[in-house]
Amino acid sequence: MWLLNGKNKNVMNQLDIAKFGGTSVADYAAMTACVKVVTANPNTRLVVVSACAGVTNILVELASGALDKTAALQRIDKLRAIHQEIIAHLAPEKQAPCNEHLEEHLTEIRNLAAEASMGRSDELTDRLVCHGELLSSYLIVEVFKQQGFKAEFFDVRRVMRTDSTFGCAKPLVEVLGTQSKEQLLPLLNTDAIIVTQGFIGANSEGMTTTLGRGGSDYSAALLGEACNAATISIWTDVPGVYTTDPRLVPHAQPIDELTYLEAAEMATFGAKILHPSTLVPAVRRNIPVFVGSSKEPEKGGTWVKPETETHPSFRAVALRKNQTLIVLASPKMVGASGFLARVFAIFAKYGKSVDLVSTSEVSIAVTLDAGSNTSGIPSISEDMLNELRTFCHVKVEDKLSLVAIIGNEMSKTAGITTQAFDAIAKYAVRMICYGASNHNLCFLLNEADAVPALVELHQHLLENKA
Ligand code: ASP
Numbered sequence: 001m002w003l004l005n006g007k008n009k010n011v012m013n014q015l016d017i018a019k020f021g022g023t024s025v026a027d028y029a030a031m032t033a034c035v036k037v038v039t040a041n042p043n044t045r046l047v048v049v050s051a052c053a054g055v056t057n058i059l060v061e062l063a064s065g066a067l068d069k070t071a072a073l074q075r076i077d078k079l080r081a082i083h084q085e086i087i088a089h090l091a092p093e094k095q096a097p098c099n100e101h102l103e104e105h106l107t108e109i110r111n112l113a114a115e116a117s118m119g120r121s122d123e124l125t126d127r128l129v130c131h132g133e134l135l136s137s138y139l140i141v142e143v144f145k146q147q148g149f150k151a152e153f154f155d156v157r158r159v160m161r162t163d164s165t166f167g168c169a170k171p172l173v174e175v176l177g178t179q180s181k182e183q184l185l186p187l188l189n190t191d192a193i194i195v196t197q198g199f200i201g202a203n204s205e206g207m208t209t210t211l212g213r214g215g216s217d218y219s220a221a222l223l224g225e226a227c228n229a230a231t232i233s234i235w236t237d238v239p240g241v242y243t244t245d246p247r248l249v250p251h252a253q254p255i256d257e258l259t260y261l262e263a264a265e266m267a268t269f270g271a272k273i274l275h276p277s278t279l280v281p282a283v284r285r286n287i288p289v290f291v292g293s294s295k296e297p298e299k300g301g302t303w304v305k306p307e308t309e310t311h312p313s314f315r316a317v318a319l320r321k322n323q324t325l326i327v328l329a330s331p332k333m334v335g336a337s338g339f340l341a342r343v344f345a346i347f348a349k350y351g352k353s354v355d356l357v358s359t360s361e362v363s364i365a366v367t368l369d370a371g372s373n374t375s376g377i378p379s380i381s382e383d384m385l386n387e388l389r390t391f392c393h394v395k396v397e398d399k400l401s402l403v404a405i406i407g408n409e410m411s412k413t414a415g416i417t418t419q420a421f422d423a424i425a426k427y428a429v430r431m432i433c434y435g436a437s438n439h440n441l442c443f444l445l446n447e448a449d450a451v452p453a454l455v456e457l458h459q460h461l462l463e464n465k466a
């Protein structure tokens with residue numbers, strides 16, 4: 001309606017890309033709420049969806065090859081039930097073709113799961129898990145139509161070119177840009193809402209890849225960059241970014257606005273609300289990112305932007321589980337040079353990014369994330385450890401969690417550390433990182449202490465603040 005009457009240029013200047021997470025597309029009612037959100041904003045022309053809640057987890061299990069046949073069939077029944085609930089709400093004449101489509105996907109999933117039971121691989125995992133997003137996007141198109149709106153399915157693999165790192169593929173931004181201009185942008189100028197998949201992509205040979213767990217946010221931001229969007233909206237099940245995870249700390253408060261830097265620190269240090277890579281494309285193009293709840297859009301949300309009005313010393317606290325600490329000790333480190341370079345060269349060779357670093361005269365301690373690889377299999381390889389063992393003593397510790405305080409001008413403000421240390425005085429601290437950034441102070445703690453420490457930090461630093 002608003003598109004073909006000469007105002008379409010205007011709309012394209014204001015293009016909004018809306019991404020809906022798994023809980024936002026969990027069932028028919030949730031999808032209906034998404035339709036309302038999308039159609040309330042005439043600038044939203046492109047919709048990016050995750051798989052329905054729980055679906056990717058089931059697909060990852062099937063791809064692990066570890067389920068016996070009965071368990072695998074049970075999982076497939078569960079997938080059928082999740083998607084049939086949506087189909088059951090469609091017009092009667094739509095139900096048969098949609099069920100047929102669902103069965104085609106389920107057959108493919110069953111065949112791939114059987115293949116995985118003979119030997120899993122990241123490549124096979126990606127080929128299997130992509131069905132989650134393919135199905136949710138297919139079905140939400142039908143829900144749009146059911147509500148009287150024009151919508152069209154678009155297979156994102158036509159434009160989302162990645163390298164071949166299955167399970168954690170890197171987008172090839174330039175190719176994505178040219179492909180989008182040719183294949184996607186023209187569609188955004190029509191009167192249909194275009195619906196596509198987050199999380200998945202394809203390499204140059206057309207093989208399916210994934211961007212790693214939770215990668216749909218990243219997909220939306222990449223598409224926002226490629227299509228020169230004015231805004232990227234991330235719709236989830238909480239009304240914005242909170243001072244910490246409200247499921248862990250009931251007193252957590254929503255935050256109206258955050259700088260890119262603060263939000264990036266929060267995402268990196270475990271705030272689940274945004275995938276850590278999401279902001280990279282947004283920052284490259286200065287695109288503001290909105291985070292809100294598709295079920296309660298009236299509650300507003302958080303704007304993540306280049307600058308904010310306030311710069312509090314303490315903005316949020318975050319928790320990241322599954323940290324692995326590697327302590328490397330070399331007797332030769334005393335007065336020697338080149339040890340760190342050698343160690344980091346090996347991390348680079350194995351594609352490992354280091355989060356925290358602390359050094360002493362003869363040793364270095366680093367944390368590595370157990371990985372967001374789609375398969376969920378920790379990616380700290382024995383080969384890498386063996387290579388390190390050729391020139392130093394290697395100790396690996398796990399069951400650790402990272403608790404991070406995120407704020408502003410921290411290393412320039414007196415009293416920051418006292419307040420933080422007081423709050424967690426009860427707990428043994430395995431490692432502390434502070435000083436490299438003005439925006440964070442991190443503690444590595446035993447897994448069991450992490451949540452209580454988070455609660456204390458939140459209470460001391462963020463509650464009852466005037
Ligand atoms: N469906 C994928 C996952 O659960 C991607 C996403 O939701 O962002 O990890």
Ligand code: MG
Nearest residue numbers: 021022050214
């Ligand atoms: Mg998600």
